[in-house]
Amino acid sequence: MTTTFPFEADAKEDELKAVGTDAVRIDGLDKISGAAEFVDDIDFGPGLLHAAIVESPHAFARIVSIDTTEAARAKGVVRVVTGKDFPYKFGMYMEDRYIFAQDHVRFVGEQVAGVIARSHREAVQAAKLVEVEYEVLNPILDPKQAFEEDADLIHPELADYTHVPWFFPKADTNIAHWRKIRKGDTEKAFAEADYVLEDTYFVPRYAHCAIEPHVTVSKLDQADRLTVWTASQSPHTQRHLFAQALEPLGFTHKDVRVITPYIGGGFGGKAGVSMEILGAAMATLVKGRPLKLRWTREQEFYNTYQRQGVTAELKVGVMDDGTITAVEHKLYWDAGAYVEYGANVVNAAGLSATGPYRVPNISNDSLCMYTNLPPGGPYRGFGYSEFHFGLESHMDRIAEAIGMDPVEFRRKNAIVEGDELSYGGHMNPSGMIEAIDKVADAIEWGVEEQSDNPNTVMGKGIALFWKAPAMPPNASSASFLKFNEDGSINITVSGMELGQGYLTVMAQIASEILTVPVEKIRVETPDTDRNPYEWQTVASHVTWSSGLAVEKAAVEARAKIFDVIHQVYGYEDDSLYLENEKVKCKTDPVFEKPLSDFVIDGIQTDEGTWRGGPIIASGKFMPEFTNALSDPETGQGGHPNVHYTVGATGVVVEIDKDTGRIWVRKAALAVDAGKAINPDLVKGQIVGGLVQGLATVLYEDMRFDEAGKMMNPNFTDYKIPTAFDIPDEVVPIIVEVPQPDGPFGARGVGEHTMIAAAPVIANAVYDALGVRIKSMPVTQEKVAMAYLEKSTS
């Protein structure tokens, strides 16, 4: 099949030169030579000030008094600030958060005061001198406890909070948002089902663990311009929220500038605004001086967004032939003390909590519960990783109960193009069945493997995944493109190079259309003054959305190039085409004009005058078919999601029966990229995402004590994978069923690769040992102790 593309009528799938190739990344030399500059690496000269934050030791307390006298007198201290200095709220989707705590603290680590000093050491020492008196309250640490009718209220003023129209907070409760989906008649379907399975699954909180901690440098200059250098996935969103929150101080958007150089990993943790607003606000009090605030690794764990925990109550009904007839999924999210971003995770999960299946009768309740734990937020997978654990465990159990092969059961029920979604729309084209078959094939599903070690047994597991970008319906991207004298190109966008290879992919898209080689294209990191708008680099949407903006800019540039040629030589635009950095003409095979001849200086006419001039272009994309308007009681009527990316994961594990140790001998992951702009980078997402996902199921988790304090805020006790902790073999499989509205058919894959990692391990453990672990993580300890109990009872 030959695919054509909306903006590139000439391009044929089999003639692509840049798109679809394993182009070498354009940021390689920067990053491997040590040249790459991250925020903390930028020099700000001798005037640089340092900030340290005073944090709440209590999960829930009323602030009785704050005494900053001693701290203000300490050596090197320039200024001490408290909530009184900034009585302003902020929030991405719901404004439920103050810059510094006002009268209450709601999690351990919440910022109560800040110290600005001439050195980092002086700031930290002085912060210890701030005396805060608290009246300690009883914290709520569990979402189901928060849901109880007589539970204490964490946010008594919830009813007054400003929020996006698609959130439904319940006044005088701890429910910050309740996403409901009601479709068909689940009661009737369960009554008529041949088999119904109901159970509860538990998923704890997780940390992103980007190796670069959050860091921000802010400076309000004497001309009242606020510049903020941040390690952020969301420069424009940050500028917007800074301008909004600090509006009482007189700031407008044009006064606020956010600069984001390379960032050392994000995974959702650097989306939105978290600690950066502290630096931005404090800097307004020390005019003319840049102010640095860098989180320690400990703060990185307990005072940035965390992946929310969830208690998932799941009920699924099937017929004897394996047809799923009903799903009832109640998700109680431990959303934390502030849900300004996390509530949208809850929303996204609620819309899609059936998983990638065709289900006629649905009842989903996704409940965003305030708790006295750190604020929840986005993390690679955005709610889907969380609910897939229970869902895909459940599907295996149902298949076994009705005597059906788990792969066959999934093939039978997998959602395909045109099937109705839970909110009423229709499924986009997808390669789910191909993904299932290829993964099953890669792990030799159905072939039993024997270990030659008497202590170990082998097992296999499979799990499916899907995910849609979770965005406001009008989230948009834009790009500027300009040619240089030698025919090279600079592109400015405001998507972030998080490591995924975004800059390279943007260069490949422009290269394909303009025939300029990738290595002659520079794509710049964002500066909100100079780069055009991008909503955020989240939701696995920038290849698709920003890619479309770059494609449009390249197409516009090409049109301008052809227009110059037409003006000077008279060839009709539609007879012109680009090849190897030259303009050529279908009707005049002899004609060729190198781009470097004219993209800046133009072309001289016979009369000696000039035509053309610098070729510059812009492009933008906003999905114009989405809306978030739906009935709050049923979730029906809107079109909240642009499309879903789907796939399947399979593993072969070896497990030591005595120790519970799990070795992933082989893992296969197939994802439908629509079109892999750069297959090597897609494989990078597959391997990296899979390893990150496997860690969440095998050993990672955040532990809190009974007072709500995180006990393992370091890599000594929050283990993330090392070079030893990877599968022996990963088989990356790219499926390509084009997304009709994607750039060259592409859709995002960044988050998806970790979504099914947890259930696939749980299923393989069951296959190997016959024990079903229903709470994450599935540690060697849990496996060993469960197997011990099973084999001794």
Added chain:
Amino acid sequence: MNLELKVNGEQWVLDVAAADVLLDVLREQVGTKSPKVGCERGDCGSCTILMDGRSVRSCLVLAVEAEGHDIVTVEGISYEGMSQLQDLFISNNSFQCGFCAPGIVLSATELLELNPNPSRHDVQEALAGNLCRCTGYEPIIDAVLAAGQGQGETP
């Protein structure tokens, strides 16, 4: 306190406090920014430097301990172009965000000095203290193995 040390071949005389760690002094006084601040307690490896040829966590060394020692960072091995190992990291896309990359390049450089033809296990062992959250390590291990084979010694 007075501190004399060599950084990337250049002799430095600095004034430091006893409590200053080498990582901060390299970054803030010498201006060598490739060793990164990742965890400050020896867990993540992003501050890795070579000290007299051996990989060391510069966050766990007091600056004053470096008196008279020879320090090398990624900047130091990049002055005269990329090493074969660095070239392989680039051509193999063996990085993503790049924050851990300087430390990983140095740990791998030490390994190849000691063992020009390492096994996969040797490479994993050499890199086990350098955390990378992006790549899943596969492309990194591949590049180091390729660099090892490039040196031509049989195991």
Added chain:
Amino acid sequence: MIAKEFEYRRPTTLAEATQTLAEHPGLAMILAGGTDLVAWLRDDVIAPDLVVDIKDIPDLSEIKVVDDELHIGSLVTFTDLIESETIHEHVPLLAEMSETVASPGIRNRATMVGNICSAVPSCDAGPVLLVYDTTVHLTGPNGDRSVDINDWFTGLRETALTDDEVVTHLTLKLRKHGGVYVKLMRYAGEDLAQAAVGIAAYPDNEYRVAFGAVAPTPIRSARIENTLHGNELDDDLVARTVAMVPDEISPITDMRATAAYRTHMTAVMLKRGLWAARQRLDGTGPAYGARLV
């Protein structure tokens, strides 16, 4: 960044070092590899006024055999042990243990003597040194003295070392043996021991068995050693010793592992370790460095 400031001295003789320590009773700490000390300074869990760096004192970095004793200086790092031919020839178990300690960047600095001076319950060197006739040699203002390793660990993070003393070296009596160090970690990468077993099998069915991370200090089990003593290893004997494990250790439940799992795993590691140690004594069994769990 270390917030609290302190003084730093770098003595060049042992006498100068011990005198400096004696002049600052309770306020000074010794710095060798620094991988514990600097991390604790940064974490603000210790606050010495003075740090005494002993790395300029000569002769503390030696690994040598003198008569029938192995001598290991207090500045010998885990990397030195791994790379030492003397160690591989005489006590390869020390290299096997060292390879489980953290990662190369730590092992290039961290010293084995520092490990037993920090004396955390999970210290890797503890259960290994306990299965040898190990002596800790110290020097102080009043001269030199030696402490049997069995008397070294006196409590949680406490040792026989006094404020004004410096460890100069360890000695281990060399005898034919097969050794094993089995360490439970939460994953394959670097980790602290969640439980650990050190075993040495000597000729004539003599065994030493020690445990790590299952009591406030590394410990030996006389009861298990006596049960094994003089008997040929067989399944029944192994089963009987393994059954004693719960009474011999006192593990805690913490965020790293439950007491029940630590107990279960100590038994599993003892079982596998006994066989491997016995086989290594005979020159068979898994090569040193092989992981048994």
